[in-house]
Amino acid sequence: MSADPVLRPPIANPVRNVLTASREDTTIVNIGPSHPATHGTVQIIAELDAEKVVRTDVHCGYLHRGFEKECEDHTWHNLMPYVDRLNYCSALINNFAYCDAVEQLMGIEITPRTKYLRTLLAEYSRLADHLTCVAAQLMELGAMTGFLYLVTARDNIYEHLAALTGARVTYSYGRIGGLAFDVPAGWFQRLEEILKEYERYVEMVHGLVDRNRIFIDRMRNVGVINTRDAIHWGFTGPILRSTGTPRDLRKDTPYLAYGELDFDVPVGIKGDNYDRYYVRMREMDESVYMIRQLVDMIPEGPIMVDDRRCVFPEKELVYTEIESLINHFKLVMEGPVVPAGDIYVAHEGANGELGFYVVSNGAGQPYKVHVRSPSFVHMGGVHTMLNGYQLADIVTTFGSVNMIGGECDR
Amino acid sequence: MSAPLFDRLREQLSPGEAGQEGQVSADTPVICRGVQHQVLVFELAPAAVMPVARRLRDEFGFDLFLDVTAVDWPGEPLRFEVVWHVYSTTDRQRVRLKTRVAESDPIVSSLTPLYGAAGYMERECHDMYGIVFDGNADHRPILLYEGFVGHPLRKDYPKQKEQPLVPYLPPQSALVR
Numbered sequence: 001m002s003a004d005p006v007l008r009p010p011i012a013n014p015v016r017n018v019l020t021a022s023r024e025d026t027t028i029v030n031i032g033p034s035h036p037a038t039h040g041t042v043q044i045i046a047e048l049d050a051e052k053v054v055r056t057d058v059h060c061g062y063l064h065r066g067f068e069k070e071c072e073d074h075t076w077h078n079l080m081p082y083v084d085r086l087n088y089c090s091a092l093i094n095n096f097a098y099c100d101a102v103e104q105l106m107g108i109e110i111t112p113r114t115k116y117l118r119t120l121l122a123e124y125s126r127l128a129d130h131l132t133c134v135a136a137q138l139m140e141l142g143a144m145t146g147f148l149y150l151v152t153a154r155d156n157i158y159e160h161l162a163a164l165t166g167a168r169v170t171y172s173y174g175r176i177g178g179l180a181f182d183v184p185a186g187w188f189q190r191l192e193e194i195l196k197e198y199e200r201y202v203e204m205v206h207g208l209v210d211r212n213r214i215f216i217d218r219m220r221n222v223g224v225i226n227t228r229d230a231i232h233w234g235f236t237g238p239i240l241r242s243t244g245t246p247r248d249l250r251k252d253t254p255y256l257a258y259g260e261l262d263f264d265v266p267v268g269i270k271g272d273n274y275d276r277y278y279v280r281m282r283e284m285d286e287s288v289y290m291i292r293q294l295v296d297m298i299p300e301g302p303i304m305v306d307d308r309r310c311v312f313p314e315k316e317l318v319y320t321e322i323e324s325l326i327n328h329f330k331l332v333m334e335g336p337v338v339p340a341g342d343i344y345v346a347h348e349g350a351n352g353e354l355g356f357y358v359v360s361n362g363a364g365q366p367y368k369v370h371v372r373s374p375s376f377v378h379m380g381g382v383h384t385m386l387n388g389y390q391l392a393d394i395v396t397t398f399g400s401v402n403m404i405g406g407e408c409d410r
Numbered sequence: 411m412s413a414p415l416f417d418r419l420r421e422q423l424s425p426g427e428a429g430q431e432g433q434v435s436a437d438t439p440v441i442c443r444g445v446q447h448q449v450l451v452f453e454l455a456p457a458a459v460m461p462v463a464r465r466l467r468d469e470f471g472f473d474l475f476l477d478v479t480a481v482d483w484p485g486e487p488l489r490f491e492v493v494w495h496v497y498s499t500t501d502r503q504r505v506r507l508k509t510r511v512a513e514s515d516p517i518v519s520s521l522t523p524l525y526g527a528a529g530y531m532e533r534e535c536h537d538m539y540g541i542v543f544d545g546n547a548d549h550r551p552i553l554l555y556e557g558f559v560g561h562p563l564r565k566d567y568p569k570q571k572e573q574p575l576v577p578y579l580p581p582q583s584a585l586v587r
Contacts, residue, residue, distance in 0.1 A: 061553040066569075068538070069562055073569055104447055231473050231499065234527025245499075252502040253448075343447045344477070344495055344506065357493065359481055372477040372495070380530025409553060 019045050019057050026054055029391070033062045037140060037395040041405035042379065044386070044394060051391045056383045060376065063409035071369040075335025076102055076176060079369065084170040086371060086407035089132045090125035090350045095174030100255065101345035101356040102176050105338050106309065113301045114178050119257040120294040123287040127198070128157045129350035130280045133402040137277060138209065140399045141218055146208050149201040156194045163187065176336055177311045178304035188295055195288050202284065219274035223385040223397035226271060233381025237352025237374055238283065239401065242268035242275035249348035257297070261290050276400040310336035335364025349374055351402050373407035415501050416450045419470060423452060423462060434510070449495070449504045456509050460519040463494070463507065467524050472496040472505060475525035478532055480539040482565045489513040492541055494521070511541070520545035538563035
C-alpha cells in the first residue's frame with residue numbers, strides 16, 4: 001500500500017450504463033462482468049423486448065493490466081511470461097508469434113528442429129484451446145458429460161506439456177532464437193498415446209451431441225453471421241471459417257513449417273453456433289493429423305541458433321572465459337540488441353489472427369509492443385451475433401466466440 | 411502473385427515517385443516506403459488517410475481491417491505516429507499506413523465508415539494515446555474505466571502511477587472487529 005494514498009470519491013455508478021431504452025415496452029438488462037458466462041470480464045448491456053434481444057452494448061477492459069506499458073519496461077526476453085498470459089489456453093502460440101516477430105526484426109532464422117517443434121507445439125496448443133472452448137460451450141448448455149470427456153482429454157495435454165515445459169498452463173517455453181530446452185526422452189511415445197485417447201473421447205462427444213435434438217435446437221440458426229459482415233467486423237479464425245470462407249493464415253501466408261504440411265481448412269455452411277462448434281471439432285482433427293506428420297519430420301540438431309546477440313553462452317564458458325561472462329552479463333542487464341525498426345507478424349492463433357506489432361529503437365527493451373488480439377476485435381463485433389436472438393442465446397453465442405479475457409483486455 | 415499488386419499500389423497511390431527519402435507534405439501527401447518485412451508501407455499526410463484507405467478497400471480489395479495503434483515519440487514536433495494495418499483476403503497481402511500528428515492537434519479521420527472493426531480499436535487507441543478519431547462518435551473508454559485521467563501508453567505517463575477508484579482503508583485484521 002502506498003504511504004500517501006490518493007483519495008478519490010467513489011464513482012457514482014460502477015455500471016457503465018449508456019443504453020437508454022429505445023421504446024417504451026423494452027427493458028435494459030445488465031449481464032456481467034460478474035457472471036460466469038461472461039468469464040467475469042465482459043459486460044453486456046442488453047435491451048430486451050420480452051426475452052428477445054433488441055440491442056446490445058458490449059464492454060470489456062475489466063481484466064486490463066497494462067500489458068503494453070509493462071512490456072516497454074522490460075528486456076525483450078523478459079516479456080515471455082507476459083505474452084503467455086494473453087491467451088492462457090494456448091500460451092505457446094503467443095510465445096512463438098512474439099518470438100517470430102523479434103527474430104524477423106533481428107534477421108534470425110531458427111534451426112530446423114525448432115521450426116518443426118514449434119509447429120507441432122502450436123498445433124498441440126490449438127488442440128487444447130479448442131477442447132477448452134467446446135467443453136465450456138457444452139457445459140453452458142448443461143451437457144456435463146461432454147464437458148468432462150473433453151476436459152479429461154485436455155488435462156492429458158496439460159500434464160504432457162508440463163512434462164516438457166515444467167508448467168501446466170503458462171509455459172514460457174519460447175526463447176528468442178529457439179526454445180527453452182529440448183524434448184525429454186519418451187515424450188513422443190506419450191504424445192501418440194494421448195492422441196489416441198483424444199480420439200476416443202472426441203468420438204464419444206460426437207456421438208453425444210452432433211445429432212442431439214436439444215443441442216441442435218440451441219445451436220442451429222443461432223448467432224448467424226455471413227462472410228461479408230464477418231470480414232467487415234474483423235472476425236478471423238474459426239468464426240470467419242464457419243461462415244464458409246477458407247481463410248487461414250497457415251494456408252494463406254504459411255509460416256513455420258505449415259507450407260510443408262498436408263491439411264485441410266474446414267469451413268462451415270452458414271456461420272451459426274453449430275457451424276462454429278463443428279469447425280472447431282474438425283480443426284482439432286486436422287491438428288492431430290498435422291502433429292502425426294510432424295513427429296516424423298522433426299530432425300535432430302540444435303534448438304538454439306548460434307547468435308550471441310540473443311542466445312546465452314554455455315554456462316561452462318561463462319565461468320571460465322571473460323568474453324562469455326560479459327556476453328551473459330549484457331544479455332541479462334541490457335537485453336538482446338534488436339535493430340531499430342518496426343514489424344507486424346501475424347500467426348493463426350486458436351481464435352483468429354494474432355498479430356504482434358513491435359517497434360524497436362535499437363535498445364534492449366522494446367519501444368512498443370502492440371498485440372492485435374482476436375478476442376478484442378471479436379468483442380467489437382459480437383453484438384451483430386447477439387442482436388435479434390433470445391436472451392438465453394447470449395450464453396451459447398458468447399461461448400462460441402471463445403473470448404479469452406487475457407488477450408482481450410491485455 | 412504479390413509483386414504485381416504492390417507495384418500497382420505504388421504506382422497508383424504515390425504517383426511521380428516523389429522520392430522514397432522525401433517528407434510527407436501538402437504537395438506529396440502519400441509517400442511509399444517500400445516493402446518492409448512483407449508489408450507495403452505508406453506514409454501519409456493526415457488528410458490523405460481516408461481517401462487512401464477508401465481506395466485500398468474499394469479498388470484494391472483490402473477488406474479486412476487488422477489494427478490501428480499509435481507510437482509515441484516525445485520531443486518530436488509531430489509527436490504521435492498513428493499506424494494502421496489492412497489485409498486483403500483475396501491477395502493475402504498486408505499494407506501499413508502511417509501518419510504523424512502533433513500533440514496539440516491529435517486528430518485523424520476515423521475509418522469506421524469503411525470498417526466496422528475500426529470502432530473498437532479506435533476507442534482503445536483513444537484510451538491509450540489520446541488520439542481523436544474524427545467521425546467515430548463513440549470515444550467512451552474501452553479498456554480503461556470512466557474517470558481515468560490521462561493516457562497510459564504515452565511515454566510521459568509514469569508506470570507506477572495509481573488512480574484508485576475506491577479510497578484505501580487502513581489494514582484491518584479479519585479477526586478483530
